[in-house]
Amino acid sequence: xxxxxxxxxxxxxxxxxxxxxxxxxxxxxxxxxxxxxxxxxxxxxxxxxxxxxxxxxxxxxxxxxxxxxxxxxxxxxxxxxxxxxxxxxxxxxxxxxxxxxxxxxxxxxxxxxxxxxxxxxxxxxxxxxxxxxxxxxxxxxxxxxxxxxxxxxxxxxxxxxxxxxxxxx
Numbered sequence: 295x296x297x298x299x300x301x302x303x304x305x306x307x308x309x310x311x312x313x314x315x316x317x318x319x320x321x322x323x324x325x326x327x328x329x330x331x332x333x334x335x336x337x338x339x340x341x342x343x344x345x346x347x348x349x350x351x352x353x354x355x356x357x358x359x360x361x362x363x364x365x366x367x368x369x370x371x372x373x374x375x376x377x378x379x380x381x382x383x384x385x386x387x388x389x390x391x392x393x394x395x396x397x398x399x400x401x402x403x404x405x406x407x408x409x410x411x412x413x414x415x416x417x418x419x420x421x422x423x424x425x426x427x428x429x430x431x432x433x434x435x436x437x438x439x440x441x442x443x444x445x446x447x448x449x450x451x452x453x454x455x456x457x458x459x460x461x462x463x
Contacts, residue, residue, distance in 0.1 A: 316373075319373065320377050323373070323374055323377040323378065323393055324377060324380075324381060326392070326393050326396070327377070327378050327381050327383070327385040327389050327390075327393060328381070328383060328385075330385075330388075330389045330392045330393065331383050331384065331385055331389050334388055334389065342392075343453075345392065345395070346391070346392065346395060346407055346453040347395065347405075347407065347453040347454050347455050347456055348453060348454050348455070348456045349451065349452070349453055350452040350453065350454055351451070351452065352449055352450055352451065352452065353449075353452050354408065354449050354452065355406045355452060355454065356406065356429060356431065356432060357404035357405070357406055357429075357430075357431070357454065358404065358431065359403060359404055359430050359431035360431075363401075363403045363404070363430060363431065364430050364431045364432070364433055364435075366401060366403065367394075367398060367401075367403050367405070367428075367430035367431075367433075367435045368430075368433060368435045370394060370397045370398070370401075370435070371390075371394050371428065371435035371436040372435075374390050374393050374394055374397070374436065375390060375436065378390055378393075387425055387426040387427065387436070387437040387438075388426045390426075390428075390436050390437065391407050391426040391427070391428050391436060391437060394428050394435070394436045395407060395428070395453075398428075398430065398455075399455060399457075402457075403430055404430065404431075404454075404455060405428055405429065405430050405435075405454070405455060406428070406429045406430075406452060406453070406454055407426060407427075407428050407429075407452065407453040407454075408426065408427055408428075408429065408449050408451070408452055409424070409425070409426050409449070409450050409451040409452075410424070410425045410426075410427070410447025410448055410449050410450060411423065411424055411425075411447060411448055411450050412425070412446055412447045412448065423447070425437060425438075425447050
């Protein structure tokens with residue numbers, strides 16, 4: 295049996311073997327990843343950026359979160375990453391950040407979304423690399439750290455929840 299068919303059957307078996315709540319969230323994440331991927335390709339970023347939160351320029355921030363909030367954010371981010379890995383379209387860091395932002399707002403967990411840029415390999419066809427990562431408290435819950443070598447991303451934009459904008463200024 296070809297590998298793609300075996301993987302599809304394996305994924306379907308996992309999906310049908312999980313709880314109804316996980317199925318509901320998996321379908322929602324799959325739908326949103328496609329919707330957001332379409333938007334990131336065909337819509338200007340200035341139309342989509344208000345859905346990330348309040349823009350805070352190039353500031354690196356860490357917002358306080360309780361250990362319970364950090365754990366819930368990590369579990370949610372991990373779930374989103376596992377679902378997005380199975381999509382037939384590209385659902386990488388930016389798409390995952392949008393979806394996780396939705397859940398963190400829903401659970402009232404403070405977050406920071408960072409966008410970064412880094413130089414690519416000299417011999418690569420991509421001279422610049424872009425990345426997005428989401429932090430809750432001290433931890434990066436989606437998108438990896440963003441500051442680890444070899445990438446060493448420089449923060450170019452930061453977003454926080456609109457509900458916290460009044461408290462930080």
